[in-house]
Amino acid sequence: MKPKRHDAESVRRIAAKFTALREERGVFQKVVARATGLNIGLLETGRRNFTLCTIERLCRYYGITLTEFFRELEM
Template structure:
């Protein structure tokens, strides 16, 4: 059960990051050039995210943590 919850959260976070990138109108390559982060792997939920990485991406997309996590279900 815990594994399913973790996977669900990871997929929700990945989808939210993809949504923010698309709203900003930038490609994964542009984000990589600007941040040195491989968001392709992050958006595919292949990598676990650190708080530092999430902070960089939230700053890049112009959202706070509160705005980022709004709507993400943990269960």
């Protein structure tokens, strides 16, 4: 049996938080992708795992700190 690569629930929560941030700002995935160089579609659907660098890059794009991002995220 293969070891679990990531906690699917954690990825889902992080993805949902970034989706909400994007929608609150009225920005399309394509705009975020161009600005960050990230495949937002794969991240927001949980088909790609988040790294700390990815989370940091998205937080910087949305103008929030890592602390602010994780403060409201129940893990």
